[in-house]
Amino acid sequence: MSTVLLVHAKGGPPLGHVLSRAAARADVHLLALSALPPSVAASAERLCASVVLPTDAERADLVALIVARAEAVGADAVLTFSEYAVVAVAEACAALGLAGAGDAAALARDKRMMRHTWHRHGLPQPAFRPVATQADLHEAVAALTAPLLLKAAWSAGSTAHQIIASPQEADAAWQRSRETMDQSARLGFAELHVAEAAGHFVVEEIVAGDTAGWFDEPGWGDYVSVEGVVTGGVFRPVCVSGRMPTVEPFTERAGITPALLPADLQDRVVALAREAVDALGLRDCGTHTEIKLGADGRMWLIETAARFGGAMTVPQIEEVFGLDVVGMLVDHLLGRPVAWPERVLGPEQARGAAGSLVVLAVDGRGAAWRDRRRWDFPVVREAVALSEGSRLSVVPESSLPDGSTVPVYDPAGGANTMAALCLLSATDARTVLRDFTALVDALPDVLPPAVPAAPRSESAVPAAPRSGPPAGRSRNMTAPSASVSPARPRVRPAAPSEGVAV
Numbered sequence: 001m002s003t004v005l006l007v008h009a010k011g012g013p014p015l016g017h018v019l020s021r022a023a024a025r026a027d028v029h030l031l032a033l034s035a036l037p038p039s040v041a042a043s044a045e046r047l048c049a050s051v052v053l054p055t056d057a058e059r060a061d062l063v064a065l066i067v068a069r070a071e072a073v074g075a076d077a078v079l080t081f082s083e084y085a086v087v088a089v090a091e092a093c094a095a096l097g098l099a100g101a102g103d104a105a106a107l108a109r110d111k112r113m114m115r116h117t118w119h120r121h122g123l124p125q126p127a128f129r130p131v132a133t134q135a136d137l138h139e140a141v142a143a144l145t146a147p148l149l150l151k152a153a154w155s156a157g158s159t160a161h162q163i164i165a166s167p168q169e170a171d172a173a174w175q176r177s178r179e180t181m182d183q184s185a186r187l188g189f190a191e192l193h194v195a196e197a198a199g200h201f202v203v204e205e206i207v208a209g210d211t212a213g214w215f216d217e218p219g220w221g222d223y224v225s226v227e228g229v230v231t232g233g234v235f236r237p238v239c240v241s242g243r244m245p246t247v248e249p250f251t252e253r254a255g256i257t258p259a260l261l262p263a264d265l266q267d268r269v270v271a272l273a274r275e276a277v278d279a280l281g282l283r284d285c286g287t288h289t290e291i292k293l294g295a296d297g298r299m300w301l302i303e304t305a306a307r308f309g310g311a312m313t314v315p316q317i318e319e320v321f322g323l324d325v326v327g328m329l330v331d332h333l334l335g336r337p338v339a340w341p342e343r344v345l346g347p348e349q350a351r352g353a354a355g356s357l358v359v360l361a362v363d364g365r366g367a368a369w370r371d372r373r374r375w376d377f378p379v380v381r382e383a384v385a386l387s388e389g390s391r392l393s394v395v396p397e398s399s400l401p402d403g404s405t406v407p408v409y410d411p412a413g414g415a416n417t418m419a420a421l422c423l424l425s426a427t428d429a430r431t432v433l434r435d436f437t438a439l440v441d442a443l444p445d446v447l448p449p450a451v452p453a454a455p456r457s458e459s460a461v462p463a464a465p466r467s468g469p470p471a472g473r474s475r476n477m478t479a480p481s482a483s484v485s486p487a488r489p490r491v492r493p494a495a496p497s498e499g500v501a502v
Helices: 015-023 038-047 060-075 083-096 103-108 111-120 136-142 169-187 263-280 313-321 323-334 377-383 429-446
Strands: 001-006 027-032 048-052 077-080 128-131 147-150 162-165 202-204 223-231 235-244 255-258 283-293 299-305 353-360 389-394 420-426
Touching: 001 015, 001 060, 001 083, 001 235, 015 027, 015 038, 015 169, 015 313, 027 060, 027 223, 038 048, 048 060, 060 083, 077 083, 077 323, 083 103, 103 111, 103 263, 111 202, 111 263, 111 299, 128 136, 128 283, 128 429, 136 147, 147 169, 162 169, 223 263, 235 263, 235 313, 235 377, 255 313, 255 429, 263 283, 263 299, 283 323, 313 323, 313 353, 313 377, 313 420, 377 389, 377 420, 377 429, 420 429
Parallel strands: 001 027, 001 077, 027 048
Antiparallel strands: 128 202, 147 162, 147 202, 223 235, 223 283, 235 255, 255 353, 283 299, 353 420, 389 420
């Protein structure tokens, strides 16, 4: 049987899902650069031929560590599903002479190089400037048209995103983004190979999104992602996923497979994704390309990753389209023939729909919950009425234990302040969107309070009812106007085992 070295780090699809699919195709040796989630540790020992957690000293030269471990186990393929390990694994594969993302992996990680590459190819994207210093930021703010979005060039999960509405906000945004990157690194959500990555930023104009010409009903976010793979340098699209509107500044709340795009519009989206991936020059890897949708059919590239989408994107594809893309990629890297879809799959080929929801302490309008709550999935499952045939579950390795206090949402922290990740299966994508809307509205009412509430007087004024989410905001969209509580912790009080880089 063939041998695979799987390099694990935070982010990406759930490790339990990845391990079971990879182990069905080959003997798997696990090199864990992050601690294994408690819910997966036992199955990892059972499914893997070996599990190695290197010391800090061994991790000093990550490429050398991966190469040495691959040679020790006789690996026929080396792969990772984590954004933070993509570059190191690509360089190790090149050193070993194995199939991998190739030299272009860094272009799919560093948002500065990515945008420069797309600019050279004339592809549509927001106007941007690379930023390495506070002085660079001031020059960029003067050259670009506000509002602007400051991004960490090597981050994931919307971490360290800051909106700059005027030049006067630049210094505070710079300080907050750098602090957030430091905090994320301490939590394990940071680039593992490029030592200077935490100091690299990009600032870009916020372009106006619009869903009206793309979706037939309201409630969808104005960006989509094209899930696919590159084999031998050839891009093979698999499907398109839709989104709910994001939370300030542009933190993803939910991804839904499939996106309910008409066939002609889906083809246009996929064509732009193909141009983006081809321009980067990736060789053999999963891909995840995010595209902003605008009025009059306009589109802008947000980013492309040299790995599959995070959160539950991969399990959603398997449930909806019957494709085990993890196993298929393993087979390809091992040189086996793989029957990838001849053309992108859409709603017509879907068997129902599935979506993943990041639980944040923010209601459907983008406002912070009025009080602190404890995460309790059994309560949610029993108290929230979903559509007939819908099934809701929680992803343990990406969620806080039941009874944990839900972190206050921190816009700069992005998905780092999540409480849980839920998976919903339903008859169609419209039902997933409707049920997620109901779930978001219900959570701050049905979850138990973190601290017992004080007795209310008879004259107390009842709370105002919550409304559903606005339509038409998403990542790098029109500037958010929703209010968020100004009191936020700089680091969440309790961290899930894994993140949801998307």
